[in-house]
Amino acid sequence: MKKAFAVILSLTLFIGSFAPMSSIVASASENVVLSQVTRDLAEMYKNDGDYKEELASEKTTSVTVENRIIIKCDEETNTYDSVSSTYAYGYRYIQYSDEKDAAEAFKKFEQAGLEPVYDGISTVDDVKYEEVVKTPELDGMYSSTVVRNEKYEWAYGACDIDETLNYYKYRTGREVVVGVIDSGIQYNIKTLKNRVIRTNADFSGMATDDEMDRFGHGTQVATTVAMCSPSNVKIEGFKVTNNNNIMDSSVLLALSYIKEMNKKPDIINMSFSGTSMDSHIEDVIDELTDMGIVFVSSAGNDGREVKTYPAAYENVIAVAATDKNNNPCTFSNSSNYVDISAPGYFTSYKATYQSNAPSYVYSQGTSFSAPIVSAAAAIIASEHSSFTPKQIKNSLIDGAIPFAEKDCNKKYGKGVVNFSNLVNISRCKDVKASIPSGVYNGNVTAELSCDNTLVNIIYTTDGTLPSPKNGNIYSSPINLTQSTRIIAAAYEKTDSVFHGRFFCADYYIDELSEFVVDDNGMVKAYLGASKTVTVPEEIGGIKLVGIDENCFRYTDIKEISLPNSVCKIGDFAFYLCNDLKCNLLSEGITDVGSYAFAYSGINSAVFENCKNADESAFEGSDVKTVKLGLIKEIKNAMFKNCSSLKTLCCPNVADCKNNAQNVFENCGSLKTLFLPKARSLYLDIPSNVNLFVSNKLSFDASNNTGFKYTFIAQLEKGISALKELIEKKTTSMSTNMYEFKDTGGFANSKGAQIRVSDYGLRFGFSWKEIEGLEDLSDSVEYGFLLNYGDTDVLDADNAYKKIKAANVSKNADVTDFNLVITKIPQNQRELTLSVRAYVNIDGWYFYSPIVKRSFYGVAGEVVDDEDVEVTVRESVFDMIRNGGTQ
Incomplete structure (x- = not known):
């Protein structure tokens, strides 16, 4: 479980005469708890010598501390022969004498249903910077009233920061707080006077009860925020490191502490990154996001395409770096998860507890890009106090200066953050x-x-x-x-x-085509002007086979049609295409990538031959109807936050169990779920929904949401098994949330009529469409099942005759169809015929009730029915009396 943890630094320009601002951020009792926990962790960290040597000797950026475990639990949870442990804010940090004891405890925690993780130590990336020579022209420079130094301070112009700060110079906004989780803050420097809210907390392992910066990185990040924001934006430091090492446990403790604060920061900046991270950290980030906090993180400085954390977490705004020409920096990491970019070179103040006279330096790294975006987010939060984290993120993205479609693969986000586009004026x-x-x-x-x-x-x-x-x-x-x-x-x-x-x-x-296509037939970008896009089957002799990742990401297209040759939709291909309101039907698509249609405006997606759809494929989209004809598994978050989704048809899915997390989270409009082959299902659907399921379904009802689920299975043999399962797995109270139907009464019987002229019977039936289901089917067949004799067992498997309906009559959503049996022999006219209608939808049979009639029986009813015309009754009576011959 190696961890690569790259921490990148930041710089800013801000000179003046300042003093610290203090604020009570937690109760005295909370501070006592925190002090004890930080001292306990400090003692644990003293035993990490071997891991630190490994970190240095192997020249790696991270190692796993395999004798220390973190779990979310109650305070009294058994720690299984630990040598020490400490508890705070719902998490226990546990030290073991060696890795063997820790591994044994790890298994026991898993068996107990907990989620143990090992702690980790990571190193901070080397920081490249140049000290700026101070001159009277540079000293105190803070606005566009003076000329910026073009060599060092171009970032202000690239983001239009000066113009925005000048606007706020004589305006008072509401206080917005940016929390900086980093190496602390040198809060005594003049640059930060009246900008810092003291936290008096140290999560780094030194247990100083003070956020004073001993390393310098946090001060650089904090001064970057200050230099890019008006004076109503304040800064809080949450110290998690003192050198080039950082602990997962320290970051988790800091986040947990913030969750308990009475007045929490509005924005949290995290200028560090790693290829893996304690999963509990994401959990707390999600909780804090639900409380209204915006998270911003740097993408990292490895110069490669890689997913790093915490930037890649769903509720974190991931920031890459750009240069003076608004091109991606060569040192910046990139990935589909990146949301936006900002300048990767910036001037800030480098200071520690020993330097009240800080150095003004010009540094590079995405650690400087992230606090620029945090400052922009603070401006939005200042103007829009009711905005959610999602709205603030969308505002940042919408206001960015976009990258050119042809020049950027969109793995650096939509574009470069722009401050003036964010001002509501x-x-x-x-x-x-x-x-x-x-x-x-x-x-x-x-x-x-x-x-x-x-x-x-x-x-x-x-x-x-x-x-x-x-x-x-x-x-x-x-x-x-x-x-x-x-x-x-x-x-x-x-x-x-x-x-x-x-x-x-x-x-x-003079481009050859409005589409950029590679030699493999993948569409890389669309350069055209039309909002209605038709993708051809071939361009320049190359057959098109797919829409590549990010191809239409962020674009404002409204309609798209694809040829059947296109079989693949890449990751993030239509991500955030809000204006895409079309119904997309394709027989060619076989694969849909992760986030392919996430947060798009697509209305429906019907992919008959789709064999694979990845995680979050439709997450957050406006889609109402989806059919994925051949997929066998529904994956994590595939339809999460699809609040408009009404109908989902996956006729070949076998697995939809609880290892696919959050599949239907917030799908409050879902009414029809067609999973006829599903053997497993996790019930977390926040809607009253009809579930068309297998007779052999097993499901997890532990996460019952309080809504009513109606299970519909093939005839009664499936229902009895489901009912038995419910009784075993749920309480008597919760069984009221479940209803069971078989498919035996979906079509309606209109009775039987005598045919005197040809000694026949006419059986009439009608069918009312199931909303959203028949429109998604490959085939719909109407027909009849016939058995001779009086029987209560009649389905497609045991019928003597299966007869396809020759004529059907449709009126709106109702279909009428009739079975006519003529020339019934005289010796069979007293024989009871058992008939039921069926409607076969993609191999699934829906039936009418069984109708049992004989020729003479119906004839007798006609004769006895005084509402029937006399002439008709007499003709039928004569036929019965004479015994009728053919």
């Missing part, structure tokens, strides 16, 4: 272009306009943000002779209001 109208982004054959001319008249439209074509000091004042149409990006904004000529939001458009001149 009456401002100039947006700039518009006469032609949209897209592919054009030959030169084109773009005209820019704004609904305001007394403005200057300022634009750039080099990828940088336009400003009065950087860019061109638009005066005439722009002739485009080569592929060009235009970024523009409207500035009022009187300079009395904030400029408009930034407009961005990419024009691709």
